Every structure is written in structure tokens, then in C-alpha cells.
Amino acid sequence: MAASDTFTRWSVIASGEGGGRIASQFFDRAENPGIDERILVMNTNRSDLRNTIDRLQEHIGSGSDEEQLMNTHALEFGSQQGAGNFFPNGEACALEDLDRIVGDIQDQMSGTDAFMHIATLGGGTGNGSIPYLIDQFKNGLPDAQSVDVEDWMESVIHAAFGVWPYYYEQPQRHFNAVCGLSRLLRTEDGTQNAGMVLLGANSHLEAASDDGNGQYDSINGAIIEAVELMIGAGRETRSVIDIKDYVTIPSQMDAYHFTPAVATDLDGSIFELEYMLEQAAENTFVPMDVETTRAAYAIVRAPESMIDNGEISEPDVYDAFRDWTDSHGINVAGQASLTPKRGKGSDVDVLLLLGGFDLDPLLDHSWDDFEMLGESLAGSNGGGETDLTHAELDQIVTNLEEYTDPNAG
Ligand SMILES: Nc1nc2c(ncn2[C@@H]2O[C@H](COP(=O)(O)OP(=O)(O)OP(=O)(O)O)[C@@H](O)[C@H]2O)c(=O)[nH]1
Numbered sequence: 001m002a003a004s005d006t007f008t009r010w011s012v013i014a015s016g017e018g019g020g021r022i023a024s025q026f027f028d029r030a031e032n033p034g035i036d037e038r039i040l041v042m043n044t045n046r047s048d049l050r051n052t053i054d055r056l057q058e059h060i061g062s063g064s065d066e067e068q069l070m071n072t073h074a075l076e077f078g079s080q081q082g083a084g085n086f087f088p089n090g091e092a093c094a095l096e097d098l099d100r101i102v103g104d105i106q107d108q109m110s111g112t113d114a115f116m117h118i119a120t121l122g123g124g125t126g127n128g129s130i131p132y133l134i135d136q137f138k139n140g141l142p143d144a145q146s147v148d149v150e151d152w153m154e155s156v157i158h159a160a161f162g163v164w165p166y167y168y169e170q171p172q173r174h175f176n177a178v179c180g181l182s183r184l185l186r187t188e189d190g191t192q193n194a195g196m197v198l199l200g201a202n203s204h205l206e207a208a209s210d211d212g213n214g215q216y217d218s219i220n221g222a223i224i225e226a227v228e229l230m231i232g233a234g235r236e237t238r239s240v241i242d243i244k245d246y247v248t249i250p251s252q253m254d255a256y257h258f259t260p261a262v263a264t265d266l267d268g269s270i271f272e273l274e275y276m277l278e279q280a281a282e283n284t285f286v287p288m289d290v291e292t293t294r295a296a297y298a299i300v301r302a303p304e305s306m307i308d309n310g311e312i313s314e315p316d317v318y319d320a321f322r323d324w325t326d327s328h329g330i331n332v333a334g335q336a337s338l339t340p341k342r343g344k345g346s347d348v349d350v351l352l353l354l355g356g357f358d359l360d361p362l363l364d365h366s367w368d369d370f371e372m373l374g375e376s377l378a379g380s381n382g383g384g385e386t387d388l389t390h391a392e393l394d395q396i397v398t399n400l401e402e403y404t405d406p407n408a409g
């Protein structure tokens with residue numbers, strides 16, 4: 001993409017409480033180029049949705065009308081008032097109201113090139129509905145919907161951000177998370193679901209944050225920052241990477257799960273680029289071994305003035321990226337780009353998107369809980385209205401194993 005009028009138009013779709021909380025923080029940014037106000041928060045529970053909208057209103061500031069925000073940015077779905085922390089209920093709620101969901105997205109987000117779906121994977125609502133919705137959007141909208149929507153949805157890109165529960169959370173959260181990861185990656189018939197699955201783990205992100213006070217704010221801030229850096233790379237004329245690049249090759253390799261790794265506010269007048277990339281690599285959002293990376297993208301954001309002065313250039317970034325991958329002995333599919341940010345100074349921000357890595361270090365935190373609960377939850381309704389059959393759970397396991405086997409180091 002060369003001209004700035006061809007930049008990717010993103011929309012954010014968040015479902016569930018945590019997803020909504022993360023998405024509402026997009027409004028907190030001074031500017032969020034690429035998204036503008038195309039944000040939809042969904043929940044099965046009205047009061048949770050009200051809370052999210054209240055938060056959104058705080059971010060936007062006075063003058064915003066709550067009812068107006070509810071109409072344009074919020075959607076209550078399903079008749080269950082909550083998913084009872086059991087993902088099949090979240091999915092059933094989305095199925096119930098698929099027409100309304102699609103209608104809202106069509107009204108508020110038409111012309112979007114890419115969706116960023118956001119859900120916490122430990123819960124039932126976001127985790128149950130988002131993978132289902134992506135599959136429906138891509139493969140089978142209700143007959144009632146117009147041909148236009150179908151064409152649009154077939155060409156649009158669906159990226160998803162999934163948040164892994166704290167390691168100490170109750171087993172059902174981990175059961176949900178493993179199922180959610182599998183369902184984001186693969187549809188029921190075993191084919192690719194989301195175009196790109198980004199992962200962040202709460203415990204891992206909290207350990208990296210300064211305050212460590214158990215609040216979600218710093219974790220959510222880190223997630224927003226990573227998404228913003230990623231979206232920013234497709235915005236500016238100097239950049240060569242765009243979302244289509246992020247998804248095409250990793251999808252062909254069947255290695256389309258990623259973790260962001262971020263370092264910000266590095267002094268570009270002092271540090272070498274390769275060092276800055278390494279700083280980012282030390283801040284992955286999930287536990288992983290960088291050596292197992294199979295696809296990587298480097299996005300460096302530097303002040304316009306540094307770029308104009310020739311202090312930093314795209315070839316510099318590319319060379320540093322190659323040196324960095326060599327230093328880790330990884331021969332990856334990948335690309336590097338330089339994005340300008342306004343202003344002077346020498347603060348440089350780096351995002352590495354590391355993909356196709358061995359997922360075991362993350363799954364190890366949840367697998368025992370997953371297996372233990374699978375025994376009792378399969379064939380039950382988890383206390384809600386929807387059954388999870390043995391066949392469905394078996395398929396979820398098979399899909400995840402088929403995906404992870406070739407990606408295991
Ligand atoms: N990073 C982050 N994680 C969150 C946040 N809120 C909740 N979580 C995590 O998300 C999981 C709970 O999911 P919720 O988002 O509350 O669930 P839900 O999608 O509303 O689904 P229900 O189970 O039906 O309520 C737990 O693992 C929490 O640690 C948040 O704002 N940020």
C-alpha cells in the first residue's frame with residue numbers, strides 16, 4: 001500500500017467483560033489512526049455492558065451521550081443474561097442473535113478492511129462467541145443477509161486477540177482458554193478460522209509490568225499499545241508491511257498464532273537497532289522460546305524528525321532485523337518496517353510479532369486443568385442451557401493437536 005488514502009481501515013469487535021474493558025481503552029488514546037471510532041462492544045449481560053459504556057464515556061469525556069454510545073457502540077446478545085463462565089453458552093447466545101450482530105456490524109463498520117476481535121479466553125461470553133462469529137462471518141452468513149455483506153466478509157481480514165487467564169485462576173478458566181485457542185485457530189471442520197491469532201497471558205504480562213498491583217490497567221495498556229503499533233504499520237507511506245502481509249505467509253505455513261513483544265521509549269540516539277529489537281524480544285506477551293519462532297515481523301516506530309534527518313531508515317531496520325534473527329539462529333518468514341510518529345526527540349518504539357512458536361510453555365499452565373475438567377464437562381451443560389458433547393470436545397482437542405504438532409519447536 002503506497003498512498004495514505006489506501007491505508008487499512010480497522011474495526012474492533014470485543015465480546016465479554018474483559019474484551020470490552022480492553023476495547024474501551026482504545027478511546028483513551030489521543031489518536032487511534034486506523035480505527036477512528038469503529039468499535040463495537042458486545043455482552044450477554046446488560047449491566048456488564050452498561051459498565052463498559054460508562055468506562056467508554058469516561059474515556060471520551062463529557063458531552064458524550066450514554067444512550068447514543070449504547071446505540072452505536074454496544075450490543076447485548078442472547079437471552080441468557082451471562083454465559084455462566086461456560087463457553088458453549090457464549091456461543092449459543094451469539095447463534096441466537098447472529099442476524100442482529102451482523103446487522104450492527106454492517107451498519108457501523110461497513111467498508112472495513114480488517115477486524116480486530118478481542119476476547120478474554122478464560123470467560124464464557126467473549127471466548128464462546130468470538131471464534132463462532134469469525135467462522136460465521138467467513139463461512140456462512142445467514143441467508144437473510146445480502147450478497148454485499150457476504151462479499152465484504154469474504155475479503156475482510158479477521159485478526160483476533162485472545163487473553164490467557166492468570167495461571168492461578170480456577171480450572172474452568174483454563175478449560176475455556178484451551179478450547180478458545182483451539183476454536184480461534186480452527187473451525188469445527190478443522191480448517192483455519194481467524195487469519196491471525198494474537199495471544200497475551202495475564203500472569204506473564206503482569207510480571208513484566210511495573211506496578212504489579214493486580215489491576216488490569218497496565219496489562220490492557222500493553223495490549224492496546226501492541227495493537228496500535230501493529231495497526232500503525234499499515235498506515236503510513238513509508239511502511240511496506242500491512243495486515244495482508246501479516247496473514248498471508250503465516251497462514252500458508254499453518255503457523256498463524258503470534259505474540260507481540262514490545263519495547264517502548266528507547267533512546268534511538270544511544271541504542272543500536274538490533275539491541276532495541278532484542279529488548280522487545282525480552283518482553284513477549286506469553287511465555288515462549290524465541291528460538292522456536294517460525295514467522296516474525298518487526299515494526300519500528302520513530303519520530304519523523306529522526307527519519308527525515310536520516311538517523312534511522314527502513315534499510316537500517318531491515319538489516320537490524322536480519323542480524324537479530326541470525327543472532328537467534330532463526331530462519332523465519334518475515335519482514336521489517338519503519339513507521340513515523342509525530343514530533344521530535346529520539347524515543348523509538350519496537351514491536352516484534354513472533355509467530356508459529358512452540359505453544360507448550362503456555363499450554364503447560366493449563367493442560368492439566370483442561371484434561372481434568374474435560375472429563376466432567378463433556379456431555380454436560382456446565383450448569384447452563386447448552387450442552388458440550390463429547391464429539392465437540394474431541395474435535396477441539398484434535399484440531400489443537402493437529403495445529404500445534406508441526407509448530408512444536
Ligand atoms: N487482561 C485482562 N484480562 C481480564 C480483564 N477482565 C477479565 N479478565 C480475565 O478474563 C477472564 C474472565 O473473563 P471475562 O472477560 O470476565 O468473561 P466474559 O467474556 O464476560 O464471560 P463470562 O464468563 O460469561 O462472564 C479471567 O481470566 C480474567 O483474568 C481485563 O480487563 N483485562
Ligand SMILES: [Mg+2]
Binds near residue numbers: 017045048082123
Ligand atoms: Mg461476563
